[in-house]
Amino acid sequence: MTNLVSEVRDTVESTPDATAIAYHDTEQSYAEFWERTGQFAAALDERGVGADDRVGIYLPNLPQFVTAFYGTLRAGAIVVPMNPQYKAREISHLLADSGAKAVVTLAENADAVAAVQDDTDVETVISVGDDADDAGAATADAAGFESFLAADTLPVVERGDDDIAVQPYTSGTTGQPKGVLLSHDNLASNSMANATVMDPSLGPDDELVGTLPLFHIYGMSGVMNAAMFQGATYVPVTEWDPQVVFDLIEDRGITVMFGVPAMFNDMINQPDAADRDLSSLRFVNSGGSSLPMEVLETFEELFGVDLYEGYGLTETSPVTHANRPGARRKGSIGQPIDAVDAKIVDQHFDEMPRVERGPVDEDEADLDAVVGELVVAGPNVMQGYYGLPEANAAAFTEADGKRWFHTGDLGYWDEDDFFYVVDRKKHMIVTGGYNVYPREVEELLYEHEAIADAAVVGVDDERRGQTIKALIVPAAGYEPGVDVTAEEIKQYCLDALxxxxxxxxxxxxxxxxxxxxxxVQKYELRSDD
Structure with missing residues (x-):
């Protein structure tokens, strides 16, 4: 393989007239899509953006994200995906750290890019409207997406398997986001392996609903890449709305859906859930955070569709484990997918004993005897963190001729090679499928003049898995409820994060x-609830 996007070229050659992207009332064939990626790549090339240069994609799930993603790769450059909910404060580090030369942004976020541009290497800004027609999205400092596209196309620039394709950012325990270096082979191998989890494998007759955000590795690799590699149709959803997704499934006959537990919880709690017909779905997968058993069972009872749980991380491209037809165990994250090795180890990297068959009764079992850290190895594991040698040294262990990545999650395994995650090793909060690190929020709280001390913890939340709780010690002279209120603190955080x-x-x-x-003894703060 020379370039991740070559897999899409193969699809285009075999099914040029098939629908690649369906968005609202428009459909784009693979041939049309391929032409646009070539035009985007040529436009980057004209502006001096090429091999190993970074291009930030600061968009929600729109057809232009897909075009920009593969167009960037086609030019030999590296994609830096960015959450479109981020404010200027949050994108500043991503752009400066990555050294991105260009950014594709939603028009309404162009001001955030402009606010930090002088502190970065960004020279080119491409603006996208809030729908498929972005005419007029250009500003004084940004070119409209359509006008940016070149008249000609650029051939695929050859890249090596280990060359970097995508550099997403994931927060660390310090709260400073870390660039994750994912190679062309990391992503291609994982997307293709993930496609085979279904039975039969993902193919041209499938339509995938794009509920997962494309800036996140789960939606990018597990859904978009998998669809494009196999000639399926990708149906992006810009904002999560269970009613919109219900309608898409029924109207288009959607066959595959990937989501996070909060989405499935929303679906089962819709007033008309029992009247909805999801029979076209042949495979539904949940990831991003632990799936409550009640949500799983209610979903299956309401819709008559199996809901399979899986597991992965940004650093593993992302999928490492999956339940699948014929190999499923409720309460488990599943078995390792093809080419992925995994095990549970203690602090000395010795394997923990397996239970006979999981899941075990956690109230009765001696978990200390079987629980350890989940580590994984395989072609999907990242090359490393960008510019962080100490973090890389801590993240990997060389053993048995393999390079094992420490996931930071605690769990156990059984004799049938099913794995079970029981807790986070660190203080990370997972809310609605998103990872949130307390330190980032705490740093912002400390900047507020009315706050002397602060701590942030995750507390159980039926819908989101966890929700974020801030414990505040007011500064001298500030009376809670009078000089500073809870709603003021919430809005302060909303304005910056x-x-x-x-x-x-x-x-x-x-x-x-x-x-x-x-x-701060955070376990005491959590136990107070």
């Missing part, structure tokens, strides 16, 4: 529990 990161619960305290070395 993506919506899913803001605390939905704010509690004022006189002091926070700390250890002798000054660390």
């Amino acid at each position: 993506a919506e899913y990161k803001h605390p939905r619960i704010v509690e004022f305290r006189e002091e926070l529990p700390r250890t002798e070395t000054g660390k």
Whole structure:
């Protein structure tokens, strides 16, 4: 393989007239899509953006995201996907750290790019309207997407298997996002392996509903890439709305859906859920966070469709484990997918014993005897974190001739090679399928003049899995409820951070529990609930 996008070229050659992307009332054939990626690649080339240069894609799920993604790869450049909910404060680090030369942004976010452009290497800004027709999206500082496209196309620039294709960012325990280096082979191997989890494998007769955001590796690799590699139709959904998704499934006969537990929880709680017909779905997968058993069973009872749970990480492109037809165990993240090795190890990297058959009764079992850290190895595992040698050293262990990645998740395994995750090793909060690291929110809280001390924890939430709670010690002279209110703190966070990161619960305290070395005892804060 020379370039990830070559897999799409093969699809175009075999099914040029098939529908690649269906969005609202428009459909784009594989031949039309391929032409546009070539025009985007040529436009980048004309502006000096090529091999190993970074291109930020700051868009929701729109056809232009797909074009820009493959067009960037076609030019030999590297995609830096960015959450369109991010504010200027949040994209500043991503653009500066990656050294991106160009950004494709939603028109309404162009001001955020302009606000940080002087502090980055960004020279070219391409603006996209909020629908498929972006005429007029151009501004004084940004070219409209359609006008940006070149008249001619650029051939696929050859790249090596280990050359970087995508550099998504994932937060660390320090709260500073880390660039994850995913190669062409990392992504291609994982997308193709994920396509074979279905029975039969994903193919040209399938339509995939794009509910998962494309800036996230799960939607990008597990859904978009898998669809484009196999000649299926990708149906992007710009904003999550269960009623819109119900309509798409019924009207188009959608066959495959990937989502996070909060989405499935929303679907089963719609007033008309029992009247909806989802019989066209042949495969439904849940990932991103732990799937509550009640949600799984209610979904299956209401719609008569199996809901399979899987597991993955940004660093693993992303899928490592999956339940699948003929190999499924409720409560498990599934078995490792093709070419992926996984095991549970203790702190000395010795394998933990397997249980005979999971899941075990966690109230009765001696979990300490079987629980360890989940580690994985395979062609899907990232090349490393961008410019962070110490983080790379901590993330990997060389053993048995393999390079094992430490997931940071704790779990156990059984004799049938099914794996079960029981907890997070660190303090990461998973809300609605998004990872949120408390430190990032805490740093912002500390900047507020009315706050002397703060801690952020995740608390159980039926819909989101976890929700974010901020515990605040007011600064001297600020009386809670009078000089500073919970709603003020929530809005302060909303103004600076993506919506899913803001605390939905704010509690004022006189002091926070700390250890002798000054660390906040977060387990006490969580146990208070």
